[in-house]
Amino acid sequence: MDKRLEYAPCGYISITHEGMITEMNQTFLDMTGYQREELEHKHLESIMSKANQLVFHSYFYPNINLHGHVDELFISLKDRSGQSIPYILNGRRYENEGVEVIDCALVQMSKRMDYERELRSAKKQIEEAYWEKEQTLAELKQLHAEIGQKQAELLELNAILVERSTTDKLTGLKNRRYFQETLEEHIRGYREQGRLFSLLILDIDHFKKVNDTLGHQAGDDVLEQMGSILSHHCREQDIAARYGGEEFVLILPDINTQESILIADNLRHEIAQAAWGSRIPGGITASVGIATFAGTDNEATLLRKADQALYTSKEQGRNRVTHSMDSSALPW
Known part of the structure; x- marks a missing residue:
């Protein structure tokens, strides 16, 4: 041999x-x-x-x-x-x-506990069918169908688990873990193919006040509606995720500095004009910081630039958009 x-x-x-x-x-x-x-x-x-x-x-x-x-x-x-x-x-x-x-x-x-449990059951049924010759064919066909169904259910369950592991339960957006993995992919894409992208960090203005005065359920309602607004606003290729608390992040592929500012300001305006319901008197606004990836950036520097731009928007009165390359903000 x-x-x-x-x-x-x-x-x-x-x-x-x-x-x-x-x-x-x-x-x-x-x-x-x-x-x-x-x-x-x-x-x-x-x-x-x-x-x-x-x-x-x-x-x-x-x-x-x-x-x-x-x-x-x-x-x-x-x-x-x-x-x-x-x-x-x-x-x-x-x-x-x-x-x-x-x-x-x-x-x-590889041994998997759930699969082995189904297999042991299958073996037992096959052995019983072996001694009941007149029913063997019918029972064997049924058993094969059940195994196929269990395998399909296992694949479906694995797909659901993968989706849940990357999704924020409250807002329905992607979670921080998925965002960080995707950000790394876009950075590699820029270095390998020169594909430009911009990063937005969005923070809900005075969110603590909503929780303190109206209760955490009202705060959850605001976060959930914010997730819907971001999902509706995004293009198919964009990535919207909940970064943590009342902070959200968006990755905008093929979007340069000027385009990112216009997109962010449209989003800010859409949030300010949204119907937040009688439970949220005065409505909700958001501040946005933007950074467009440069060749010298890495994940940490890009996030730091966007976060500093967000801080500028907050310092200049909130409900604003600031790009890390431009100290000016777009007021409402």
Whole structure:
């Protein structure tokens, strides 16, 4: 056997059409703990449970015979200690000098508690079906459907968890962690492709007063509505996130200094003119600081420039827009 195949990063076995093992690589032996002479000329099913033998007969052989190959079959094999190890198996049939052989590649699966719980349940049902011959086919089909459904549910759950891990629950905007990762990507994009972008930091004016006088529920309502305004105001390629407390950040790709000032002032005006409801007498305003990325900037310096510009807007009376390159502010 070729040395590269002998130590390939997956297990390899070759079996006859009857299932007798004729070859295996060292990787497979290392994964299972067997010596080569313990497996040569042994039937592959000798290291399977009855449930897996049933799966092998009902899925592997029909597909090999019909299509000549099997893709992504979930199967468990016993190692030398008798422990059942899950694998993904791909197999392909071919003839060599008139002799038919089946080559199989096996990748060991990582153990996941929820998946194993479903698998144990599946094995139990398969074993029960094995002893109830008249119901085997119907129960096996149902079981395959359930496993497919569980896998689809797991993928959907993973997608939901990823989305939740990057989303601020109250406002529906992206959270600080997502913003920081995206900011790093835009900085790399500038250095690799010269793609310009601007950063806005927005702070709700007198927000502490809203919480202190009207209560935290009113404050939460303001934050939630601010999230809606920012989402509505943003282009598809823009990133709006809650930075923390009453501070929000926006990344504006392909926006230069003058464009960023106009966009920020339109946003500031939209916030000031929004209907905040009877619970918020006098409405809400916001102050904005802007920094447009320069070649010498990094994440820290860009944030510092935008934050200093925001401080200038606050110092000059709030409800203003200030760019780090321009000390002047746009009043309401």
